[in-house]
Amino acid sequence: MKPYFIYIALFLIFSAFTSDEARQANSAFEEGNYEQAEELYKAAIEASPDNFKLYFNLGNTQAKQGKVEEAIDSFMEFRSLAESPEDKSMAEYNIGTLLAEDQKWKPAATHFKNALKLDPSDLDAKHNYERALEEIKNEEEDEGNEEQNQENQPPPEPSEYAQAMKKQAEKLVAEQRYQDAYNLMQRALEADDTVRAFNDFIERIRNVSEINSN
Known part of the structure; x- marks a missing residue:
């Protein structure tokens, strides 16, 4: 087994x-x-x-x-x-496993999927990705059909993953790579809802990115 x-x-x-x-x-x-x-x-x-x-x-x-x-x-x-896809895949795999150990299934699945895209031969990443998807499905079933209006709720406490992604985005901002920083935070938000805690930061870099593109 x-x-x-x-x-x-x-x-x-x-x-x-x-x-x-x-x-x-x-x-x-x-x-x-x-x-x-x-x-x-x-x-x-x-x-x-x-x-x-x-x-x-x-x-x-x-x-x-x-x-x-x-x-x-x-x-x-x-x-x-x-530089190599295999090395990049190792980083994605390790991040995914750290998140899985912390039961952060959605961002874990995202990073296992990234690992597979970079190295499709990685059977461990495939196994863990499938398991993470099962956990996500189980969580959604437990929640049932209850709908929450997130706009009327206070921002959540950011997870360690969310804080790490913001730190990476801040490094991109320091390099004036505002669009890359915004894209990174958007991907992080799709993976982890607690990234909403940094909505003001995301909005600021979006505005700067739009100004620079004009």
Whole structure:
């Protein structure tokens, strides 16, 4: 019988050009000293910011400590710097699994689907995507046909996923990539309703994007 979810495989990516900090971080991780490993990976990234593999290892270290928002942010950095679809798929898979562990089924399904688009041969991602869809269906059945008028409700408390997506959007805004930031937040909103907590931010970047396009 298949496991209900195939959870995150916290392996390290090694580079041919590994700094002393990265080697020490790898050793600390393998010994279970995750706090020390996190600080060493951050030091290694500061010394070699273009070494995208360090972000993947940093994300795994943060995931081990239950730092979901920070781990998602690190995996997103890894994805943005990685070049191969397989590497990008690994980031999407890890984000999806973190969200599945937290029972955030809709955004988890989104990221498993992204992983499959990048690497259709990934059977674990396919398995987890199908399971996430089942969980979403079960939640919708539990809710029944009750309709809620979201416009008359106060904004929800943003999830760790929502906060991580906003942090990524803010980085794009700092680069004056307003349309990309807006598109990112729209995709995040489709995956996670708590992103509505940042509606004012989304509206601002939409307005700026429209001004720049005129």
